[in-house]
Amino acid sequence: MSAPVTTVSIWRNLSDHAFAVLSWVTPSGAARSAGIVYVVRDNKLLIGAEKTSWKAKHIIANPNVSVTVTIHRKILFLPWIHIPDATITFHGKANVMDSDEVDPGVKRDHTRGMVEDPVRDQKTCNIEVNPEGVFLTYGIDVSLQAMRDPQKAMGRAPVH
Numbered sequence: 001m002s003a004p005v006t007t008v009s010i011w012r013n014l015s016d017h018a019f020a021v022l023s024w025v026t027p028s029g030a031a032r033s034a035g036i037v038y039v040v041r042d043n044k045l046l047i048g049a050e051k052t053s054w055k056a057k058h059i060i061a062n063p064n065v066s067v068t069v070t071i072h073r074k075i076l077f078l079p080w081i082h083i084p085d086a087t088i089t090f091h092g093k094a095n096v097m098d099s100d101e102v103d104p105g106v107k108r109d110h111t112r113g114m115v116e117d118p119v120r121d122q123k124t125c126n127i128e129v130n131p132e133g134v135f136l137t138y139g140i141d142v143s144l145q146a147m148r149d150p151q152k153a154m155g156r157a158p159v160h
Contacts, residue, residue, distance in 0.1 A: 005141045005155030010088055013140060014069060015040045022047065022129070023066040024094070026058050038129075039106050043160065045129040046106050049096075056096050056125055065094045065129055073139060073147070084147065086139030090159060092131040102126050131159040 023033040034055055038045040045067065049056050059065065070085040099121060106126065137155040139147045146152040 002151065002155050005135075005137050005157050007135070007157045007159065009141050010135045010137065010157055011040070011043065013071060013088060014045070017069055017071060020045070020067050020069040022055070022127075023068075024055070024058050025062050025064065026054075027061045032058065041103065041106060043131070045131075046102060047127040047129065048099075048124055049127055050123050051125045052123070056127065059094045059127060060096050063093045063095065064091070066091045067129060067131075071140070073144060075144060083144055084139065086147075087137065088140060089136045090131045091133060092129050092159075095128045095130070097126045097128060099124050099126055102128075134158055 018037050020036055020038055021033050022036045023031065026032055036047045038047045067090055069088045071087070073083040073086050075081050075083065135157050137157070139153050140155060142153050
């Protein structure tokens with residue numbers, strides 16, 4: 001029996017967090033990944049990056065990406081007991097866009113109070129990740145006890 005996870009719950013969890021690992025493939029076929037900060041808008045993830053970064057260049061060449069979001073789990077009154085993080089993983093298509101192509105609120109949410117820098121702003125772009133297929137989860141919408149059984153802790157839900 002798998003976890004009773006729902007698409008709505010997964011999008012809520014994605015919206016409540018901001019850090020993920022983005023993976024892509026280089027033009028020569030090598031796998032790469034990077035930690036990223038994202039914002040959720042209209043069931044898509046928006047990621048800030050430098051226009052000249054390898055990440056942006058490689059994604060322009062091959063828009064197939066994978067994203068994994070980790071969600072820290074702990075026992076409230078026993079924080080010294082280590083629990084594996086819960087995860088949400090999915091694949092999708094990415095699109096690299098100029099910063100002026102996205103809602104200005106996205107830039108504000110990306111920078112999260114950093115000092116405005118017009119020079120930096122000119123060098124940045126946004127990577128829009130459109131999830132496809134299904135979300136694969138571990139430990140989402142299950143008790144810590146259920147996380148001890150991989151069959152009970154794993155879940156699947158359609159992206160849309």
